[in-house]
Amino acid sequence: MIVTLKSQAAQRTALSATLLALLISGQSRATLFTEGDELTLTYKNVYFNESADAIDTRIWGAERDEWVHGLFADYKSGYLGDWIQFEYGLAGVEDIYIGSRADNVTNLPGATAANGFKPDTLFGTQTAYIGTRYQGDGFRLHAGGGKKARQYAIYQDSLSRIQPATSVGFDLNADIGALRLYYTELYKMSQRDADNWGDDLRTYSGDKVDALRYYGGSYEVGNGLKLELAEAEDYIRERKARIGYRHSLQGHQAGPPTAP
Numbered sequence: 001m002i003v004t005l006k007s008q009a010a011q012r013t014a015l016s017a018t019l020l021a022l023l024i025s026g027q028s029r030a031t032l033f034t035e036g037d038e039l040t041l042t043y044k045n046v047y048f049n050e051s052a053d054a055i056d057t058r059i060w061g062a063e064r065d066e067w068v069h070g071l072f073a074d075y076k077s078g079y080l081g082d083w084i085q086f087e088y089g090l091a092g093v094e095d096i097y098i099g100s101r102a103d104n105v106t107n108l109p110g111a112t113a114a115n116g117f118k119p120d121t122l123f124g125t126q127t128a129y130i131g132t133r134y135q136g137d138g139f140r141l142h143a144g145g146g147k148k149a150r151q152y153a154i155y156q157d158s159l160s161r162i163q164p165a166t167s168v169g170f171d172l173n174a175d176i177g178a179l180r181l182y183y184t185e186l187y188k189m190s191q192r193d194a195d196n197w198g199d200d201l202r203t204y205s206g207d208k209v210d211a212l213r214y215y216g217g218s219y220e221v222g223n224g225l226k227l228e229l230a231e232a233e234d235y236i237r238e239r240k241a242r243i244g245y246r247h248s249l250q251g252h253q254a255g256p257p258t259a260p
Contacts, residue, residue: 003062016088036078045069045096046162048106065099066119074127082135088149089127091195093163095119109161109193124195126166138177145170145196152184154214154230154240163193169211178220186212212236224248248257 038260052061079085094240095108098117110120119252131144149157149164150171157165169186186200187210201209216230223247232238 001088029183038074038076039075040074042072042074043069044072044162046107054111055234062104062106063100063101064094064104064106065237066105066107067097068093068095068162070094070122070161072126072158083132085131085133085144087127087129087131087146089125089148091122091126091163093122095121107193122163122195125197126163131171137187140175142173143171147188147190149186150186152214152230153216153218153228153242154232154238155184155186155212155236157189158192163192165192166190166198180219181215181217183215184213214238216240247255 019187022233029167047190048064048068050062050064070091071090072091074087074089076087076229077085089120093108095118098111102111102117103113105119106120107117111117113154121237123189125147127146127148129146129148131142132143133143134141147166147168149159149166151157157167159165166189167186168190169184172183174181186201189201190196190198199213212231212232214230214236216228218226218228220226226244226246228240228244229239230238
């Protein structure tokens with residue numbers, strides 16, 4: 001079992017005390033987990049200070065003066081029986097300070113003029129995902145489903161707030177030598193300031209979207225060259241093609257020439 005602790009500007013608060021308790025609990029129960037497990041504890045501390053006219057002389061937008069912090073516990077198991085794996089993540093976010101000039105809070109829900117822009121606390125499941133794999137001769141298949149923050153070439157759940165957005169659906173992947181193929185279908189999404197399982201997908205006009213589907217593939221040509229294609233269907237229609245080249249600089253140093 002691997003226990004990783006990440007911290008950003010930790011404060012002496014109830015959340016930091018909870019973090020210590022979680023760390024002790026994770027270490028004491030290590031024998032209950034399988035080999036290759038990972039438990040990551042992360043403490044975040046974020047301050048937003050934004051004015052409506054601070055960017056490009058805008059005269060619209062939100063006034064934000066918010067300081068929030070959050071505790072995140074993420075567990076990822078090893079493969080049980082060499083074929084099944086599960087992930088679970090729990091998040092808790094609360095405010096430390098909301099300035100008197102603020103008329104919007106972007107990291108937490110429930111802030112309104114009626115309650116003096118005092119936001120609610122977030123506490124809920126961020127990740128609940130189960131996957132399976134099959135290893136063959138020269139290929140590997142993987143299938144998984146559940147709730148998590150997804151990051152793919154053509155679709156990314158937003159990471160721009162203290163808590164990431166998440167989506168609910170299933171994923172299929174196949175690796176055949178240097179070729180990788182994938183397909184994902186999503187049914188729900190949980191916003192960056194929500195702690196629910198997920199809301200139905202809807203258009204900007206409020207119409208329900210049954211599912212969002214995207215698929216793609218990549219091929220490692222060799223010598224650092226990679227080709228990638230991706231496409232999204234239904235409400236979001238998008239295609240993407242990319243050619244990448246990676247060259248390692250390991251063992252090489254750049255600097256001013258030395259004197260002869």
